[in-house]
Amino acid sequence: MTTQKTLNLFYRGLCWLLLFAPLHLTAQDAISITFDPLPDLCIDDTVNCTGTVSYDFQVGVDCPFGQLQVDAFLNIFNDGSLIPIANALSGSYPAYSLSGSYPLGQHSFEVVVDDGCGNIQTAVLPFEVTDCAVSMPVCSIGILVELTLDYETGLETGPQAYLSYQDVLAQPVFDCTPPVTYSINFEGEAVDPAQDSVLLDCDREGTQVLELHAQDALGNSNSCVAFVWVQNNSGYQCEGDFFGINGQVMTEDGEPVAGVPVALSGQASEVHPTNENGAFVLSNAIAGLDYTVTPQYDEAHLNGVSTLDMILISQHILGLQPLDSPYKRIAADTNGSGHISTLDLIQLRRMILGIESTFDNVSSWRFVDAAYVFPNPANPWEAPFPEVININNLGTAVSIGNDFIAIKIGDVNGDAETEL
Numbered sequence: 001m002t003t004q005k006t007l008n009l010f011y012r013g014l015c016w017l018l019l020f021a022p023l024h025l026t027a028q029d030a031i032s033i034t035f036d037p038l039p040d041l042c043i044d045d046t047v048n049c050t051g052t053v054s055y056d057f058q059v060g061v062d063c064p065f066g067q068l069q070v071d072a073f074l075n076i077f078n079d080g081s082l083i084p085i086a087n088a089l090s091g092s093y094p095a096y097s098l099s100g101s102y103p104l105g106q107h108s109f110e111v112v113v114d115d116g117c118g119n120i121q122t123a124v125l126p127f128e129v130t131d132c133a134v135s136m137p138v139c140s141i142g143i144l145v146e147l148t149l150d151y152e153t154g155l156e157t158g159p160q161a162y163l164s165y166q167d168v169l170a171q172p173v174f175d176c177t178p179p180v181t182y183s184i185n186f187e188g189e190a191v192d193p194a195q196d197s198v199l200l201d202c203d204r205e206g207t208q209v210l211e212l213h214a215q216d217a218l219g220n221s222n223s224c225v226a227f228v229w230v231q232n233n234s235g236y237q238c239e240g241d242f243f244g245i246n247g248q249v250m251t252e253d254g255e256p257v258a259g260v261p262v263a264l265s266g267q268a269s270e271v272h273p274t275n276e277n278g279a280f281v282l283s284n285a286i287a288g289l290d291y292t293v294t295p296q297y298d299e300a301h302l303n304g305v306s307t308l309d310m311i312l313i314s315q316h317i318l319g320l321q322p323l324d325s326p327y328k329r330i331a332a333d334t335n336g337s338g339h340i341s342t343l344d345l346i347q348l349r350r351m352i353l354g355i356e357s358t359f360d361n362v363s364s365w366r367f368v369d370a371a372y373v374f375p376n377p378a379n380p381w382e383a384p385f386p387e388v389i390n391i392n393n394l395g396t397a398v399s400i401g402n403d404f405i406a407i408k409i410g411d412v413n414g415d416a417e418t419e420l
């Protein structure tokens with residue numbers, strides 16, 4: 001071989017070396033970490049509020065002779081702190097997996113691969129644990145609802161009852177995203193998250209199917225079904241036409257008077273006391289007939305009677321300070337004579353002194369039809385004022401608003417006790 005040939009071979013070899021050596025070095029550097037990003041994970045432990053993660057990744061190295069080292073870290077809530085999680089890492093070259101249970105929120109794994117040939121590569125594997133459900137609420141069983149008649153509105157509505165979600169919910173739902181709110185509706189009706197009760201009435205007598213919905217703060221919802229037995233033992237019939245008469249007994253100042261027996265007479269009889277709102281309802285009536293409603297109370301004559309009332313009545317008699325309403329004037333007529341005189345004062349004095357305990361000619365309370373307009377308020381006795389309400393030919397439904405103004409005899413300043 002000539003020197004020239006030897007040189008030629010040397011240069012060709014050098015060229016090959018120059019051409020391929022850098023490529024070879026570059027290839028030796030490469031470490032690949034590949035993975036498919038995880039979709040959001042739903043929590044599967046609703047007690048600890050964690051989601052189970054299983055994250056696969058693949059490693060590729062071009063230096064097969066080094067001591068390969070794969071390390072994994074957790075960047076919880078992506079707050080930047082890297083926690084070693086060797087136990088969470090499994091697999092062997094080239095396929096690995098990271099797993100574990102992690103709390104609600106956005107996190108990431110950081111994988112560090114050292115090929116043992118002086119090359120290090122890292123990769124960030126992000127993931128998120130979300131709340132995408134709420135547990136199914138538990139509905140009570142054997143729910144019985146009794147319809148009742150409201151004294152004030154009952155004659156217009158019939159017997160009713162409200163059923164709240166609390167009556168149906170057997171136990172509250174725990175959720176990872178509180179607060180949990182509840183709503184209730186009849187089966188088949190639109191769900192309204194704000195509806196916390198349902199109204200039951202005569203149309204709902206018998207078995208009703210209700211849905212109770214639980215909703216977490218993210219709007220996830222779940223429901224249970226409750227069977228409710230609706231009963232009407234109110235004494236007011238649901239079937240057929242509904243009859244009744246109601247009203248209210250109040251003082252001139254609008255204060256309800258409770259415990260006043262109100263009697264129905266005429267073609268049926270019945271007595272009901274007014275409730276704490278002064279309201280009464282009489283239901284024995286039958287349509288088409290005539291009735292009279294009469295409140296009556298004749299006890300506790302001294303209720304609200306004091307020397308102050310005597311002073312006010314004397315000022316009225318003297319013309320210094322006339323009593324300013326027909327009701328006060330009726331109250332001042334303590335002997336029931338139909339006018340106000342010193343005899344009324346004498347009657348009051350005898351009672352205050354304990355010589356007498358009752359008014360002689362009037363009951364302790366009088367009740368005037370609230371709709372009655374006195375033709376001459378200065379003289380309420382100018383025409384007889386109605387102390388009953390007559391209902392002639394009761395309509396096919398009900399008669400409402402049969403109200404009375406209550407007057408405590410002898411009490412002109414209105415301080416009598418109204419819980420009778």
Ligand SMILES: [Ca+2]
Binds near residue numbers: 177216220
């Ligand atoms: Ca939830």
Ligand SMILES: [Ca+2]
Binds near residue numbers: 334338339341343
């Ligand atoms: Ca009198």
Ligand SMILES: [Ca+2]
Binds near residue numbers: 305306410411416
């Ligand atoms: Ca008084």
